[in-house]
Amino acid sequence: MSSPRRWLRDGRWLWAFGSGFFLWHFGHLFYHPSVLDTLPTAVFSVLGPISASATVLAVGIALGLQWGTASLRHVGRWVAIGAVTAALLGILTVIYFRLNGVVLPEQAHFVSNVTTGGTVAGSLVGVYDARAARVSRRLRHERRRVSLLNQRLHVLNRVLRHDLRNDVNVVHGYASLLVDSPDPVVSERGEIIREKSEELISLSERARNLQQLLEGEQIETETDLAAVVSRRLEAFKREYPAAKVNVDVPDRAPVGPVPLLGVVVELLAENAVIHNDRDEPLVSVRVQTDDDCVTLHVADDGPGIPEAERAVFESGTETPLRHSEGLGLWVVEWAVNEAGGDLDFRDRPVGTVVSITLPRVDSESDEPPTVRDAASFADQFDISLQSFRGGPE
Incomplete structure (x- = not known):
């Protein structure tokens, strides 16, 4: 008691x-x-x-x-x-x-x-x-x-x-x-x-x-996605001379701050090439602007992203029996989520289209906005595309 x-x-x-x-x-x-x-x-x-x-x-x-x-x-x-x-x-x-x-x-x-x-x-x-x-x-x-x-x-x-x-x-x-x-x-x-x-x-x-x-602290500035894509893919073409890269971007595509935006662009383009078994892999990159968002489309003519790999990112979790083969797509996923955007995978008859939708930010100033590539943010910490490669993605 x-x-x-x-x-x-x-x-x-x-x-x-x-x-x-x-x-x-x-x-x-x-x-x-x-x-x-x-x-x-x-x-x-x-x-x-x-x-x-x-x-x-x-x-x-x-x-x-x-x-x-x-x-x-x-x-x-x-x-x-x-x-x-x-x-x-x-x-x-x-x-x-x-x-x-x-x-x-x-x-x-x-x-x-x-x-x-x-x-x-x-x-x-x-x-x-x-x-x-x-x-x-x-x-x-x-x-x-x-x-x-x-x-x-x-x-x-x-x-x-x-x-x-x-x-x-x-x-x-x-x-x-x-x-x-x-x-x-x-x-x-x-x-x-x-x-x-x-x-x-x-x-x-x-x-x-x-x-x-x-x-690090993310600086709240506007980023021109069109300029980032153009500049990063020029370097990408030199690194992968066998690939055919088509780029279609508008004059400006202002978005909010996106961590490692330049690295994200290169990772998507690189995944489209290294998974492609063609002698001349094709990568088509297009930036589409709408009233309230900006969308980056990266299309390839390869075999596409494996279903098991896609299921990992759709669920957002990995298990011992179901996991991603590398870090590249996880970097893309985290960066897009941090920016408040959406990541989408879509199959085509030949190849896959990966789309990133980001909120559009229009400057209220009459002066041209300062273009801040997220690559400068990466450079501050000595972050390069090569540092994100731990083997085939």
């Missing part, structure tokens, strides 16, 4: 509070059945207080079962405050009438009725406050959890950036020696080791750049 001290500590005295008032008012009805003769007297003298005390008891039981003793104590304090305040008001009312020569009938019952009303008011305020306290505790827990996850992310990033990179650099150096071996078998295997070590080095670079991106 629980001791009285534990009942007080756990807040379960609230149950006794509600049941005690319930028995008091029910007993008054039993010994004074005449209070039911008139409806106002029945409601305000007996039925109302009985319902109120039953409500306090029900609240106490529900809190104990659903929210635990912490919330029970929390609400119990408010019930006690409401009961004491109402009891004082009832007593002062009785004293006031007596000082004015009026003696209220059944003064004790009057004070108990007022006190019961105070317990109900206290329970309602207590439930609201307990719910707010639970939300506050949950938020504090989530903040601590986020802080812990952030700390672990920094540790993991340090391992990828320093420890793993240093060891892989050693492997890469020895692999280069194997490539120069006169034995063709050793040379071939050394080349494989060197390629894989370069992918791991690239992975460590991506970890560093992504951390810098997450910790």
